[in-house]
Amino acid sequence: MIRDFVYSKAKTVKEALGLLEEHKENYKIICGGQSLLILMRQGLVAPANLIDIKSIEELSYINFKPKDGLKIGAATTHSEIEKSSPVKKHYPVLVSMEKNLASVQTRNWGTIGGNLAHGDPAGDPGPVFVALNATVKMANKERERTIPLEEFFIDYFETALEDGELLLEVQLPVVPPRTATVYEKFNIIKNDQGIVSVAVSITMEKKGSSCKDARIVLGAAASIPIRAKKAEKLLIGQKLNNGLLEKIGKRASKEADPVADIHASEEYRRHLVEALTKRMVRKAWDQARKPAR
């Protein structure tokens, strides 16, 4: 049963920040609410004040500039990202990620900001955005700040958002040339949350012979989306071969810190991290080597 609360709908960011300030420590922000309302129905979350930012138009946009990359407003829905042409053109991995995120109904109402602020380690956008080197812009009544998404996730369902602070925007830098980013999650029923997921981004050297930069991000493999940095190091500066691929997979599964639940044992999750990392590194490598279209 949902407990009663005071409901206020903000029309502007300024208004929203004012409400957050006013109700400090005793509010919840609702945007799409696709996760929040379930928690509220189960009585796990019972805020005295609910602040609705869903209809703040200035938070719903997708802007791309060739120089400074992509900017997505926090209240942008998953479907809008999935169908945006600049996203299709410059960040295709986001399209496939969104297509496989939950149901159409959820994507039509759920928002990117809400998803990230929920801080679920099994969420899809987290690992992919981290692999794309995303930053997030937040603000409270006094100031604005921007941090790498990697630092945004603190623990299970805990983020860097402070009391009174609102997530405004996700920013993606321009993708360097000869770069490929890929993502896969393992699940039993399509579009379910991943039992484990892996996002990999690889940038090749000019000559296209060896790896210049690599980001390997693991989802549902720890309390937050984590980078397998040791595994990345194994790859950077190297040429990929099967021996190396094996090493990278093994290393990534060592770096993972999964827990057992009804869907999979810890061992099985580690195995999946290895299998998926190998798959994704291979896939990203092959794509990054292809001459850009």
Add this chain to the structure above:
Amino acid sequence: MGYKCPSCGKIWPDTMDLARHVFGTGDQAHKDWVNSKGLNFIELLLIQTMEPGNKGYKTLAELLEKEAEKVD
């Protein structure tokens, strides 16, 4: 020629069939009769299930051979 169930009086051609009937029915009356004869109904069931060779029935059939009333 047959054997009469000491519990419910049903007639069976031989004691093996009668034993199967006693197990198959397995209600309190039949249980009580078996237990009253110094055997443990459920022990016999377990033996019958856990070990090959139809032991549970054989044991009970032997008992019935002695105890059950023969009818023509």
Add this chain to the structure above:
Amino acid sequence: MEKQLLRITVNNEYHELYVKPKRLLVEVLRDELELTGTKRGCNTGACCACTVLLNGVTVKSCSILAMQADGTEVTTVEGLAEGGKLSPIQRSFLDHGAYQCGFCTSGMLISATALINEKPSPTKKQIKEAIHGNICRCTGYNSIIRAIKAVAEGKYKEEE
């Protein structure tokens, strides 16, 4: 908690009513407006039996506060047939036996309608993805997929 004013257009009818902020859209549709065609099959937003069109796109009416739908236009299963005339999707569901117990059918019809509105000729894969969220325990989905495909192939063009 005092009620707030909700202005909402459902199946082309404008309503003004006062609801508690904690009320879900599905509760307002079923209990206040007595549009019980929209069903509820779970408490975790997982079955999509409560699917409705909100400003033209599908949403789970159990995962939206009624107040969030203030000023929107909603279509429920009751709004699909106009003047007693069944929609192409509805006729195709009949012909293909695309329902059994009927409890998921309202949500399924809405998902199918939204798909056809957006992509007039979807592939089989696109159809499956469009109804992925809607659980049906009776049909095994394939008759539903056939029904939607038939509409996509123009077999139910508005004439008769």
Add this chain to the structure above:
Amino acid sequence: MKKYSVINTPIHNIDGIAKITGRAEYAFDIKLPHMLYGKILRSPYPHAKILKINTKKAEGLTGVKAVVTGKDTLGIKQGIWRRFKELCDEEILARSKVRYIGEPVAAVAAVDEDTAEEAMDLIEIEYESLPGVFEPIEAIKEGAPQLHEHAERNINVTRHIEWGDVDEGFKKADHVREDWFRCSSQHHVCMETHNAVASFTPDKKLTVWTSTQSHYYIQVLLSWVLGLRENDVRVISRYTGGGFGSKFELDSAQFCSSLLSMKLFKPVKIILTREEEFMATKRRTPMFYYLRTGVKKDGTFLAKEGRVFTEGGAYTSMGATALYLTGFFQAFPYVWPSYRYDGYRVYTNTAPTSAMRGFGAPQATFCAETQIDLIANDLGIDPIKIRRKNAMYPGYEVPGQATIQSCGLSQCLDKIEKWIKSQGKLPPNRGIGIAAYGFMSGGIFNWFDTPYAFSSAVIQVNIDGKVDLYIGSQDMGQGSNTTMTMICAEELGVQVEDIRLHMGDTESCPVDLGAWGSRETLMQGNAVKMAAAKAKQQIIEYAAAKLSPNIVYDLDIKDRWVHLIARPERGLSYYDVVKEAIRGKDGQPIIARGHYTPHRKGMISPAYSFGVQAVDAEVDPDTGKITLKNCVTAHDCGQVINPLGVKGQLEGAMAMAAGYGYTEDPSMDEGKILNPNLVDYKVLRATEMPETKVIEVETYEPEGPFGAKEAGEGLTNPTAGALGNAVFHATGLSVKNLPITPEKVLEALKEKKKKKKK
């Protein structure tokens, strides 16, 4: 002239328009004036004594109208096996002891659901927790906690089936195989959760709108536990949002809403949440299976020994039947010269296990068909061949159990063999597995102890030729309303639109035992056919007089044309004859009754369906993930009545059974279900459905209406086995522990690698 004018033509479900326009009103949708809302408080303990219940605070909460506990009941231990007192062991509202997590202990009625829910937190209950036992093998051991005073070693029911000389059979065998299997539970997941609206009025009459598979059972059971006269209880269930075996026993929503309404004289509505549905309604029976099988070198079956322990949960419910049927269908659909089965149903501190689509047969079929493929593999025999060699055939007698009349099993095997061949060589990690199955067309057993015929129907033909058909059977989506309408129209010689169906109401409908055990088409169908035939006879008598043929021709009615069979062109309009007939009867409409009860049909059922299913699946060697590619089923359900309905039933059964095979995994811990929601409990979605193909093998079942028999429930039997065999042929390993999850497959793959290294 075409053989049939209605039968075997695809007909719109007669409830279709109501269902696709959102007009179909389920009990879930019922709203009555002054209606109150109820909630049920359930035990958090798997096993505990109830020491004290204090409802004062709850009753004090504004908006709360009443709270009931076991004290407010007659304390009757009810059960659906009414003929056997010992097996009636469930109180529904526990008085002194709770035996599973989720057992009802109190119920609240309030002005709205939220208030009722708040009130539940205010009910104070003092429990004394008792040690629990959760596995049958543990529960049967000496010294295990005992759930019921009467059940020594927690043994609830035992079953023995035997024919032939099993020991001799094993002596003769060239190859003997022993295997142990573990079959998991499964939840029905009806989209409409259990619910009821009960309204008790000062004239001592109770009306209950509910979602059920048998309004008759609910009427009888309610009147018993509430101390009311049977026909002072009226049960109405026009539409039922899925049943699958979960809705023909008395449930907590029906009982508690009635109890509250009797206290308040106001309508009370209770809807179970999805979580309650998972936690505290009945479910498929988990089974531990031991199979010992002896065959000749050439694959001829000689002897089989099956031993089973089933996890019964806290109460008997329908589990006793599942225990018998799993034993019987373990020997299906083959000729076994000798067979011995011992089954034990053991009480455990878990939610009661009971009937679910297939009723014990899916478990049996999974074990049997998995083992048959292993044996075929041991002997190097083709899976189709070994099945064909031992297949049941028309006229075969299952010693002491059943006589098989129609049986198209061999034809089904031929069709599936042909399809498999057409697939050619499969890519790596792909495999096709098959499983053969059969199922009953309604049970002959009368453990419910009804004095009525098993099925009845009443027909009234009105002045305009419109036919009122009254049936007792329940449509829960399977389409029996349409089937009965078609049978009536065909037999009477009219069209579907001439029939007006009345069902789902104990006040106006004759008794039928309900929609379970695949009984409706054959049993209710026969009753409808008989009623229609009698009505037709009355119409024909008038026509005969009118046509006054110089020689007496036999008359018949077809497509509303009453005619001489030998000279079809000579006849009269059905409508005209009916008009005159009714006038001639001094204005009395034409009325006829029909009924059916199986007599001398063995121990199980009057007729059996047969089939073979092939599942084509792919296994990802890196993750163990299974992907279904194709599912082809050749099946014999006798004469098809409504092709549209049959196809839907088969595809639906396959989806549910595939879920049982590899995705649906109710994880339990000390009697607590860990995934009581549709996020973590994974039913198949559209995206998981393989291509499905259905091949009809038509036979004629002499006992069935127009030769028809079961279709739809039996199809739940083969899929898990066929899926397992597909994995076996794709990877060379067979998983004997359901569901076949990726993790289990991967484990097996690792084992295999280790073995290779050695």
